[in-house]
Amino acid sequence: MASELSIKYDRQSTQLNQFIGLVENCNFSVVVGTALPQNKNLNNHSCYFIDLAQAEWGNNIPSHIVSLAQKHKVVFFNTQENSLSEKTALICGIKGIFYRDEKPDIIFKGLIKLQENERWFRRETMDRALTHLLHNSDIEITQNSDKTYVGLTKRENTILSLVSTGAQNQEIAEHLHISTNTVKTHLYSIFRKTDSRNRIELITRTQNTLN
Numbered sequence: 001m002a003s004e005l006s007i008k009y010d011r012q013s014t015q016l017n018q019f020i021g022l023v024e025n026c027n028f029s030v031v032v033g034t035a036l037p038q039n040k041n042l043n044n045h046s047c048y049f050i051d052l053a054q055a056e057w058g059n060n061i062p063s064h065i066v067s068l069a070q071k072h073k074v075v076f077f078n079t080q081e082n083s084l085s086e087k088t089a090l091i092c093g094i095k096g097i098f099y100r101d102e103k104p105d106i107i108f109k110g111l112i113k114l115q116e117n118e119r120w121f122r123r124e125t126m127d128r129a130l131t132h133l134l135h136n137s138d139i140e141i142t143q144n145s146d147k148t149y150v151g152l153t154k155r156e157n158t159i160l161s162l163v164s165t166g167a168q169n170q171e172i173a174e175h176l177h178i179s180t181n182t183v184k185t186h187l188y189s190i191f192r193k194t195d196s197r198n199r200i201e202l203i204t205r206t207q208n209t210l211n
Contacts, residue, residue, distance in 0.1 A: 015078050015100055016051060022104060026111045036068070047073040052084065059085045061092055069093035075114060086125040096120030118197060129200055149206050151193050159186050164203055
């Protein structure tokens with residue numbers, strides 16, 4: 001059964017038609033409109049794609065969009081370069097951003113990732129968001145910290161603490177004198193136990209529950 005989504009757009013355009021075609025090719029059932037549904041109908045769709053052709057939000061994403069993203073999958077498309085803070089969008093819960101001049105094959109790849117419940121942002125955006133979370137966390141985590149996450153093994157908590165300081169897989173492997181494949185195995189287990197899909201979600205989920 002196809003997933004339902006709603007596409008909100010500001011005006012008809014070639015970019016819009018091309019984007020809708022790509023979305024339909026990903027087996028989505030598409031509903032197109034010029035405004036978001038009323039609150040009572042928001043649950044009728046599993047994903048909302050919002051056209052940002054005319055948006056100049058910068059760091060100020062409208063509060064009703066942020067609220068929508070807390071409960072539903074929200075994706076921006078037809079976005080103009082430098083019209084939006086990607087880091088802010090990611091931290092506010094937006095699941096992905098597609099730019100106006102991106103090639104169809106890149107957009108299609110991103111749509112597939114979104115179907116697989118992954119986020120679609122540029123790598124540098126993910127890095128900046130991760131740095132922001134680390135620098136603004138009220139909890140400082142180090143390898144020798146007594147704070148642990150319930151449900152993880154001692155080695156997994158050690159790796160969690162290193163991830164939370166910004167360490168990458170190779171650095172963790174060298175620090176613990178293990179292979180990068182072993183690090184990946186431990187990280188897979190940590191992601192599964194904490195219901196996280198990536199490092200950003202991992203830090204977000206665990207930084208307030210360490211005890």
